[in-house]
Amino acid sequence: MYLNLPFIGAGLLMLIGIAIILMRKNLVKMIMGLSIVEAGVNLFLVASGYVDGGIPPIFTAAGDTVMVYPTVQAMTLTNIVIGIATTALLLSFVIIVYRRYGTADVDGMRRLRG
């Protein structure tokens, strides 16, 4: 049972993130929500590669023991890097919008409509 805890945690993180995106009106907080969703996905990926009692997947250190899955760890690292790029881009957009509109609130983001 305790092996399922990371998955429950990942699901909770994703739900919390989506709830923040839906309920908060400040753009910076919405981007935080997006980062929390991303953390949830990352946790899910790493947890799915875990093998009970496994050691780090380094072949020189391996005896006859089982190892955890390395691919998901590489995927997580890639996603972290992508996440940084996305967050940086989104935050820089918010800076420009804040300067031009004088607000970082989604209710102010209504100049494009129809």
Next chain:
Amino acid sequence: MMDFLLAQAPALLLALPMLGAFLTPVLGRYSETGRNAWVVLVSFLTLVTATALAWVVYTTGTFVYTFGAVSPSLGIPADSGGIPIRILFAVDAMGAFMALSASIVGFAVVLYSLSSVRKLSGKDGYYALLLLLLVGIFGMVCTGDLFNLFVFLEINSLAGAALVAYRIDKGVAVEAGLKYAFISTLGGLMFLFAVGLLYAQYDSLNIAYIASQMAFTFPDKIALVLMIAALALKAGVVPMHFWTPDAYSMAPSSITAILVVASQAGLYGLFRVLFSLYGVTMDYVTVGWIVIILGILSMFIGVTMAIPQKDIKRLMAYHAVSQTGYMLLGVGVCLAVLGDATQMAAFGQTAMEGGIFHIINHAMYKGLLFLTAGAIFLHTGTRNLNKMGGLGHSMKWTMLFFIIGALAIAGIPPFSGFASKLMIYESVFAFSPILSIIAMVVSVLTLASFVKVFHAVFMGPKQPEFEGKGEVPTPMLAGMAILAILTIGFGIFPQQVVDILITPAADALINQGDYIASVLGGMIA
């Protein structure tokens, strides 16, 4: 030498624009002309590579390119027990077709940009991001690996969003870019979650391998729903279309033309997931109907939202949503009868071909229309239809290109839109007459909408405020001419185009077994 280059074509297709993108700002520090020449050269070489790749794929079959292997064709290492471990590209006819279509539009857009963004600052970044956007598109349509698909999806979204916001325009363009980036990042994360679900079950990221093992368990269903949602969002399908009018109208027109192709890469991903990854193992009738309903909704809501628009690019953006519906309708009908051989032969195959033919036609004529909108904007400084008029006196070429694009999108013979729409009407009528009638009504509404635009922009007396401004510069006309010639060519010779380009692409998607066998080499466990 030639053989060596051809053998590396899938890698070169990505390496060329990537190298081009990263060298562009360096060259831009020294010489503006040198940088422009470099960008044109790179986009031309990319077009040549895509053409060569398409030629190889269409003549010899699916091209499997494994990164880091002793020989690129060695998809499965000898000691792996039949499991492809390395990242590999599996370019089949459908992928090569999409890459070709994207590279043609990319080249036309680069030519057009030489003049259209001449007066703006930050052009180094503009060209670098444009080439990176192409990398994202090529990667999505070439890859045979799900995680790779996600990475290129993100490159596609990030470069696209940055380009949408390029002309800050009192912050409004940034607002559009912010919406686009936020939505597509959330979609990308959902896609990654789905990839994780599949990996956890099948211990592989390779599309062909997962497809060969597909059991359609409950997590597979969740993954399917997440993938359809994420990729349909990227393609701008109703009800996930809300970013499309904002992003398409606020981006520079040259970028909008390439964003259409970027969205189609999302559509390609959707078809790849539906046909190659899941195929007949899923409940294809239900999923097919879902795709059909999404298509009908896109067509109808897109066109009804387009009619009252006053902003020329916003209007065209809603038409882009509407046209995406036709592709979904054709492909959805094929999916709904995928397991039924008699119905497939009767109309399923034709529906699929019509949908795929419409992809390349749409890329050409919609790109052309957005480019003419950019020319009009350059001339008048406004996108508001009510403030234009009488431009036919001074912009004869632009008017001609607009007419070609508008007649093609409305499905009037002999332009390309007619050929693909006719295939869709005929085959969908055999499946369900009411769907076909809706598609025709939407086409009529499209024509009505473009007649209005034509009248507002080009007809009427000369306007004093636009006096003394002639035609747009030659590079812009050249970019538009490439797309216009293809639009006419595809309309005059539809049978040849379908036989040579479209049928192999449709077969590549329909025959899931061939795709799996081409990667796994017949070693299906």
